Amino acid sequence: MARQARTKGFIAQTRSYERSTQLLMVNQFTINLGFYMLMPYLASHLSGTLGLAGWLVGLVLGVRNFSQQGMFLVGGTLADRLGYKPLIVAGCVLRTLGFATLGLVDSVPALLAASAATGLAGALFNPAVRAYLAADAGERRVDAFALFNIYYQAGILLGPMVGMLLTGIDFRVTCLVSAAIFTLLSIVQIRALPARRGDNAKDDKRVSVLAQWRSIVRNPSFLLFSTAMIGFYVMQFQVYLALPLEVRRLGGEGTFGTAAVALMFAVSGLSTILGQTRLTAWCKARLAPGQALACGLLIMGVAFVPLLAATAMPVPDVGVGLWLMAAVPPSLAALLLAVGTMIAFPFEMDTIVRLSGDRLVATHYGLYNTICGIGITLGNLLTGAALDAARAAGVSAIPWIALLALGVGCAVALYGLHRTGRLASPEAAAQPEPATA
Secondary structure (H helix, E strand, C coil): CHHHHHHHHHHHHCCCCCCCHHHHHHHHHHHHHHHHHHHHHHHHHHHHHHCCCCCHHHHHHHHHHHHHHHHHHHHHHHHHHHHHHHHHHHHHHHHHHHHHHHCCCCCCCHHHHHHHHHHHHHHHHHHHHHHHHHHHHHHHHHHHHHHHHHHHHHHHHHHHHHHHHHHHHHHHHHHHHHHHHHHHHHHHHHCCCCCCCCCHHHHHCHHHHCHHHHHHCCCCHHHHHHHHCHHHHHHHHHHCHHHHEEEEEEECHHHHHHHHHHHHHHHHHHHHHHHHHHHHHHHHHHHHHHHHHHHHHHHHHHHHHHHHHHCCCCCCCCCCHHHHHHHHHHHHHHHHHHHHHHHHHHHHHHHHHHCCCCCCHHHHHHHHHHHHHHHHHHHHCCCCCHHHHHHHHCCHHHHHHEEEEEHHHHHHHHHHHCCCCCCCCCCCCCCCCCCCC
């Protein structure tokens, strides 16, 4: 009965928003479903079925990430100038082509082009979707982004399961089904998603793109906030990097290791689906946005304490003790990372809008994603180096100490920004003069 009541409450909350907002949330679930049913299995397809060398597999995957992170600012700028809907539709169409190509070609140049297309697609629709949702939800945007995160995480949770079944038949089937999902998304959005622009879109179009970019990079509060939030994404990404590696290190590559990794992902996704809206409501009633952000990142840092504590315990050679050691600390870390993310994410999205002054919102999201994307790349390189150093030195606590320090440091930085008023809405600033021909 309790689960049924929660489901009804979740549906009622979704229906309380405009139809366009409802569509954006369902779209995000479907986007993540289509993406995550394919991407976890792409490396195995490239190295196994196609027999590519390891460096080529890394190149194909790296091109996708680079094309997405490097083009976020351009995608956000285009969304502010052309409207949000055209960029959302263009991104879905481009991902349709990219995923279909990944399943139908085996030459390296074609694979690189397809991988770049899938990354560019994300750069086009991600800032547009978030700016559209912020504009549509208005004063309810914190709650809207909390609900949005449930749809987002549900797609991440379900996608790999569907992909595993389809890839068991043939990876090409997975690619074509994913491409079909994005085709359907494109059609639905063309027909059902209303056109939407920012409230000041007409005024903003009279200003040159370079002048707009200069005005954003001259906003120190926005840049400081973006830099402080890099730690949020680096820690969040460890669910895909350090935690699975730790599970495999202790549990092995066999059935148990696979099951323990699956348990970890299930804990992360299900906790978000079940707890996001209630946790956001609790934080809104008791914390200022800056305090909620600092609290979320502090909890994410503390998430690595169970792994740190486990390094002080002897590791059993076999049996139940080994299984518990391999499964419990990473799953507890994944749960705490999810709780910290649930607390911070809605206020993070809201803070970007406030710091933008409700102007060029998609462009701000685009630059924010680019800054955090660069930070994720550097953070993962350093995390990987810490993991290697831990193995070489025989001191397995090194990466967990570093990640704990990162969480505490970023939480302190965000609290400092909050205390000094840098996370509040800026005063109306003079806009740059329109560029002359």
